Amino acid sequence: MAEQEQKLWYVLHTYSGYENRVKENLKSRAHSMGMEDYIFDAVVPQEEETETKNGRTKTEMKKTFPGYVLVEMIMTDESWFVVRNTPGVTGFVGSHGAGSKPAPLLSEEVDHILHSMDSTTANYNMDLNIGETVKIVDGAFAGLEGKVTATDDEHGKVKVEVDMFGRLTETELDYNLVQRI
Structure with missing residues (x-):
């Protein structure tokens, strides 16, 4: 497969509950391994949820996709290796195994996810x-x-x-x- 020279978004599967740790590990590894020109951003999709029980209102951030992290990167053998071997990452979504590179998210999917994170709409219980x-x-x-x-x-x-x-x-x-x- 020919290497791509454009940055695209990919989905990583992680251990549940380790999404934020994986995000920080990815950013740290990209910096320490000199991959900032290939690994740009990592995002844990979250939504604000407001719950009212017994007259008390509580607002907290809930993960939209537990067990998944989005990463924006240029897919090369080196960047793929760094991301794939980050502690807590169990693999890429859309990879068919046997060393195949994953399929990126469609731009419409990324726009929808990132827009919903920026939205101030809250869920009320x-x-x-x-x-x-x-x-x-x-x-x-x-x-x-x-x-x-x-x-x-x-x-x-x-x-x-x-x-x-x-x-x-x-x-x-x-x-x-x-x-x-």
């Missing part, structure tokens, strides 16, 4: 109870009140039953579109 009355604050049902019929904390969703045109209708909303009454 409100610790809502089934049967609780909430007010919808935004979207097509804004201003309506309804009863919570189901919650999905993992995906930040809540199902609310509202009275529309004299008929009960269930709708699924993001937590940040409802508020307690």
